[in-house]
Amino acid sequence: xxxxxxxxxxxxxxxxxxxxxxxxxxxxxxxxxxxxxxxxxxxxxxxxxxxxxxxxxxxxxxxxxxxxxxxxxxxxxxxxxxxxxxxxxxxxxxxxxxxxxxxxxxxxxxxxxxxxxxxxxxxxxxxxxxxxxxxxxxxxxxxxxxxxxxxxxxxxxxxxxxxxxxxxxxxxxxxxxxxxxxxxxxxxxxxxxxxxxxxxxxxxxxxxxxxxxxxxxxxxxxxxxxxxxxxxxxxxxxxxxxxxxxxxxxx
Numbered sequence: 001x002x003x004x005x006x007x008x009x010x011x012x013x014x015x016x017x018x019x020x021x022x023x024x025x026x027x028x029x030x031x032x033x034x035x036x037x038x039x040x041x042x043x044x045x046x047x048x049x050x051x052x053x054x055x056x057x058x059x060x061x062x063x064x065x066x067x068x069x070x071x072x073x074x075x076x077x078x079x080x081x082x083x084x085x086x087x088x089x090x091x092x093x094x095x096x097x098x099x100x101x102x103x104x105x106x107x108x109x110x111x112x113x114x115x116x117x118x119x120x121x122x123x124x125x126x127x128x129x130x131x132x133x134x135x136x137x138x139x140x141x142x143x144x145x146x147x148x149x150x151x152x153x154x155x156x157x158x159x160x161x162x163x164x165x166x167x168x169x170x171x172x173x174x175x176x177x178x179x180x181x182x183x184x185x186x187x188x189x190x191x192x193x194x195x196x197x198x199x200x201x202x203x204x205x206x207x208x209x210x211x212x213x214x215x216x217x218x219x220x221x222x223x224x225x226x227x228x229x230x231x232x233x234x235x236x237x238x239x240x241x242x243x244x245x246x247x248x249x250x251x
Contacts, residue, residue, distance in 0.1 A: 043160035045220035047196065054210040065160040069228045084228050093230060101237040102230040123185040134198040135218045144186040149210065151186040151202040159196035159218070162187075184211075 044066050051059040059076040068088040074081050082095040090108040095101075123146045130141040132154055139154035186200060202211040230236075 043158060043220070044223055045160075045218065046223065047159060047198075047215055047219075048217040049213055050216050051211070051213040054208065063160070063162075064223050064227055066223045066225075066228060070160070071227055086228075095230060095234070096237070099237075100234050102234045103237050123189060125189050132199075135215055137198060137218065139198055140195075142189065144189045146185045148205055149185065149202050150205075151184075151200060151211075153186055153189075153197045154199040155190070155195035155197050157195055159198075162190055162196045 046062055046064045049061045049063070051061065057076070059074060061075075062071075062073045064071040064073075068086065070085045070087070072083050072085075080097045082097065084093040084095065085107070086092070090106065092105045092107050094103040094105060096103075123144050126143040126145070128141045128143060132139050132141070134154060134156065137156040137159065139156045142153045142155055144151040144153065184202075186197075186202070190197065197213070198215040200211070200213040201209060204210055
């Protein structure tokens with residue numbers, strides 16, 4: 001049964017993060033998944049990531065992967081949000097635990113658009129040849145240099161696909177920031193190339209750290225099917241049109 005309760009002024013259910021933030025999350029997740037839609041890795045398990053921005057904002061994220069499905073759970077600024085990407089169906093489920101609701105979003109169109117733009121990034125990408133071992137996984141160092149940011153990535157193979165963080169520019173997160181719905185340059189650099197970043201550190205041109213993400217736990221193993229469907233008791237929420245702002249609306 002569709003949810004018919006109260007809405008925030010921007011169209012989201014009462015008590016939820018701002019709907020425009022949810023849209024940013026959905027857009028970026030779809031775009032960052034584009035390079036991997038037809039080549040899901042065989043890894044099954046969960047990776048836990050800790051992220052901090054230059055402003056001291058802390059976010060925790062977990063990636064759970066099983067076949068062609070990926071679940072992201074995020075906690076930031078007192079809110080929780082989860083998304084489940086089904087790459088076989090090109091469909092995303094957005095779970096809102098605080099409201100016991102979920103939304104179903106088609107992602108075929110934004111994924112196709114992102115695939116058309118692959119390779120269009122102007123960032124300079126350098127594979128340095130350096131390696132490090134993080135949580136038992138061998139990682140290769142990749143530097144991504146943009147006009148105002150230098151990002152150091154340590155990328156491991158064999159850990160499935162990385163779909164991005166749901167924030168434009170790295171560190172904003174789906175619950176705030178007001179940034180445009182675009183992936184950070186280091187996220188763009190991973191499109192179509194595979195690999196999972198277990199450590200990411202961005203600096204501005206003055207050397208100040210602006211963002212850091214690092215894996216804190218890797219749990220290989222079978223994930224239950226129940227992790228990739230809406231929990232029992234959740235109501236389906238139909239996202240409003242929002243005056244044409246919904247990037248997933250079918251034409």
